[in-house]
Amino acid sequence: MNGFIELAKTLDWSPLWISLKTGVVATIISFFLGLWAARKVIKKDYRAKSILDGILTLPMVLPPTVAGFFLLLIFSRRRAFGIFLNDTFDIQVVHTWLGCIIAATVIAFPLMYRNARAAFEQIDANLVYAGRTLGMSELSIFWRIVVPTAGPGIASGTILTFARAMGEYGATSMLAGNIPGKTGTVSQRIAMVIQDGDYVTAGFWVIIVLIIAFFAIFLINMITGKHMKNVRKW
Amino acid sequence: MKRLYADIHRRIGEFDLNVLIDSDAERVGILGESGSGKSMTLRSIAGIEAVDSGHIEVDGRVLYDSSEKTDLKPQKRNVGYMFQNYALFPTMSVMKNVMAGLGRPTEENRGKASDMLKRFRMDGFEDRLPGELSGGQQQRVALARIMVTEPALILLDEPFSALDSYLRDRMQVEMLEMLEDYTGQVVMVSHSRDELYRFSNELFVLSKGSIIRHGETKSVFREPENAIAARLTGCKNFSAAKVVDDHTIEAADWGVTLKLDRDIPADITSIGYRAHNFSPVYGEKQENCIRFDLMRVDDLPFEKNYYIRTLNDDAPLCWFVQGEEQRILEERGLPDYLKMNEDDILLLK
Numbered sequence: 138m139n140g141f142i143e144l145a146k147t148l149d150w151s152p153l154w155i156s157l158k159t160g161v162v163a164t165i166i167s168f169f170l171g172l173w174a175a176r177k178v179i180k181k182d183y184r185a186k187s188i189l190d191g192i193l194t195l196p197m198v199l200p201p202t203v204a205g206f207f208l209l210l211i212f213s214r215r216r217a218f219g220i221f222l223n224d225t226f227d228i229q230v231v232h233t234w235l236g237c238i239i240a241a242t243v244i245a246f247p248l249m250y251r252n253a254r255a256a257f258e259q260i261d262a263n264l265v266y267a268g269r270t271l272g273m274s275e276l277s278i279f280w281r282i283v284v285p286t287a288g289p290g291i292a293s294g295t296i297l298t299f300a301r302a303m304g305e306y307g308a309t310s311m312l313a314g315n316i317p318g319k320t321g322t323v324s325q326r327i328a329m330v331i332q333d334g335d336y337v338t339a340g341f342w343v344i345i346v347l348i349i350a351f352f353a354i355f356l357i358n359m360i361t362g363k364h365m366k367n368v369r370k371w
Numbered sequence: 372m373k374r375l376y377a378d379i380h381r382r383i384g385e386f387d388l389n390v391l392i393d394s395d396a397e398r399v400g401i402l403g404e405s406g407s408g409k410s411m412t413l414r415s416i417a418g419i420e421a422v423d424s425g426h427i428e429v430d431g432r433v434l435y436d437s438s439e440k441t442d443l444k445p446q447k448r449n450v451g452y453m454f455q456n457y458a459l460f461p462t463m464s465v466m467k468n469v470m471a472g473l474g475r476p477t478e479e480n481r482g483k484a485s486d487m488l489k490r491f492r493m494d495g496f497e498d499r500l501p502g503e504l505s506g507g508q509q510q511r512v513a514l515a516r517i518m519v520t521e522p523a524l525i526l527l528d529e530p531f532s533a534l535d536s537y538l539r540d541r542m543q544v545e546m547l548e549m550l551e552d553y554t555g556q557v558v559m560v561s562h563s564r565d566e567l568y569r570f571s572n573e574l575f576v577l578s579k580g581s582i583i584r585h586g587e588t589k590s591v592f593r594e595p596e597n598a599i600a601a602r603l604t605g606c607k608n609f610s611a612a613k614v615v616d617d618h619t620i621e622a623a624d625w626g627v628t629l630k631l632d633r634d635i636p637a638d639i640t641s642i643g644y645r646a647h648n649f650s651p652v653y654g655e656k657q658e659n660c661i662r663f664d665l666m667r668v669d670d671l672p673f674e675k676n677y678y679i680r681t682l683n684d685d686a687p688l689c690w691f692v693q694g695e696e697q698r699i700l701e702e703r704g705l706p707d708y709l710k711m712n713e714d715d716i717l718l719l720k
Contacts, residue, residue: 266419267458269445271472271520281471285462 144341151318152326153345155237159322160303163241164249167298170242171249172291175257176279178250190254197247201307204243208312212236236313237320245302252294256287293357300353304346373556375399375524376428379415388412388580392558398550399558400571400588402603408580409560410455413526416558417452418445429524429556451517451525456533457509459501465512466497472520487519488512491549506534507542514549525550527559531566543569564605568592576600598719601643606717607689608644610681620718624683629659631713643717646676646689651699651706659716660708661688675700679709 178189196204212230213219222228230236260283268278284291306324313320315329323342330338374395381388388408392399403409414420416427416434424437429450434443459468469487473480488494491511501509510530517525530546531539543566550557561567567574567588574588576599584591584600595601598609610624620635621628622642629642652660661679666687669676675697679688690709692700700706 261456261458263454263456263458264460266414266417266445267452267454267460268471269419270417270448270450270452271516272446272449272474273471274446281463282460286460288462 144337148338148341149317152321152323152342155234155319155321156303156323159234159237159241159305159309160299162238163245163302163305164295164299166238166242167246167249167302168295171246171253171294171298172284174250175253178254179257193250194247196243197251201240201244201305201309202311205240205308205311208236208240208243208308212239212312231312232314232316232320234313234320237309237322240308240312241302241305244305244308245298248301249294249298252290252297253287256290256294257283259290260286289361292360296353296357296360300350303349373397373430374428375416375556375558376426377412377416378425379412379422379427380424381411381415381420381422383408383411383580386580388415390577390580390582392575392582392585394556394573394575396571396573397556398571398573399556400567400574401558401560401577402562402564402567402574403560403577404562404603407577409562409577410528412577413452413528413558413560416524417450417526418443418448419452432523449520449523451520451522453510453513453517453525453527453530455529457501457513459509459513459516461501464498464500465493465504468501468512469516469519472516483519484515487515491515505538507538507545510534510542511545511549514546518549518553523555525553525555525557527557529561530559531561531563546570564592564603576603578603595643595717596720598641598643601717601719605645606643607646607691609686609719610642610683612639612642612718614639624681624686625661625688626682627659627661629711629716631716633713635718638720639718641719643719644688644711645715645717646691647693648712648715649688649690649709650712651696651703652708652710653703653706656708657710659711659713661711663706663709665705 174193178186178193181189209231210216211218212222214223214229214231219230222230228235230239264282264286265278268282273281304324305322306328309320309322310325315321315325323346327339327342330342372395375392377390377392379388379390386408388411390408390412392401392412401409401412411420415422418434422435422437425435426433426437427435433439433441434448434450435441460471463471465488466484469484470476470480473483485494488497491514493508493511493515496504496508501512504512531542534542547570559567559570571588573586574591575582575585576591576595577583578599584596591600592604595604595606601609610622613621613623614635614637615621615628617634618631619628620631620639620642661681664680665677666680667678674691674693677690677692679690681688688709
């Protein structure tokens, strides 16, 4: 125990802040993108829906290293788009914190999108129609009626997205690398110290991850649980 | 001037919707079975359902016209729509629901919503959520939410079907009261002839996507003109008919020949007779009488249903007896014949 306290004092805390920052930014991006994509997809007919849904869900099903491979193909400074970003906007993705965010967003986005979509599909279309006949704008209907009504589903999607984005390893290590203090996230730090045989530091980080993960699940249950009060036990 | 004109054409699965409603009545009813296209008609007028072609106009303002490519968004139609399940926004308080259609939450709009809630006796419930209200209260909020936007036309889609039977009767009376000060037209769609008889001045009867009869409500009930409209307005007894001459018609399924004072059009193909309209006859057979050959009696809380055997075993005659008549029957016993009164005989095409 004393060892842990000693460790906490001398520890480089930067992985936690990098992970949290990455998680928050990736979640914000996924949140809006996910709601937008979910809204677009449920408007489509059956065939278009299946295809779009497949593409949008793919990053969740693929091994993260495969996603990382594609991201490298796109953003590498030796390839067209990477060169374009670098020369025109002075934006570098590979081996930067921006790389962390992009990798985490791509991997976590499907969780937001799928949860939002499932929640939207449960919404009584009459609520939207009622909003329209009352003269409410489409934007106002979406933010004041649809999103609050789909609230529990969207909230649990957001938390899952955050947890997934924070813990992302595979794609991040390929695109952003593990530069301490810059792109070194908690997951990458755990992998690194284990390679060095430092199980104490690894264990320390594992406990922190466990606490955050448990807290996330607890939060989901609190939010969705309110609406589950009337469900009969069986 | 108040006038709804809706000429609506739309291809849907089993049949096509081809509806023409042209009415200047204050309270318009659309009667039809479920799946007859009546809700679709209402949704098309409100603009929440697409139309293939036609023309929709309210008080001279064109909402939709396929040849001029006019198709106003539902937001711009100024048509209030009350949904079967009321569609109150579940996460918004009663007050916010009523203010939803008013735009910015200014002091003036808050006042308007407040007044409307007071008028519908829902003051004191401003902060409740819709889920905490009874069915009748939800309906009042839904109507308040519509009325506060001052629509040119109000559409009611089966407004009482979500209520239990006690509340349904009460809300029908209440609805008429609540709409009393409203000066625009109201269209109500229902499968219940009782609701529409009470509510509407003009009635349109819809079957499989087409209007099969329309007119002043009471006259549609008095003379439904065709068998489907007769059935929808509650007629229980039907027989195939053969016109013998101008004043004689043969009801084949019942095995009687009826003599009428009025002229019988040559194209009459069937006869209808409402179950409440028979008169019991004791002793001698009179004109337009059917032998009382009892098949079955059903006891209901406030009436007795007698089923009388006819030539067609699948179609016994129904005779529904209530109140005073029921007492006479108890005193004098079952009659020998049932008489069909000339004015009640429905000649159908």
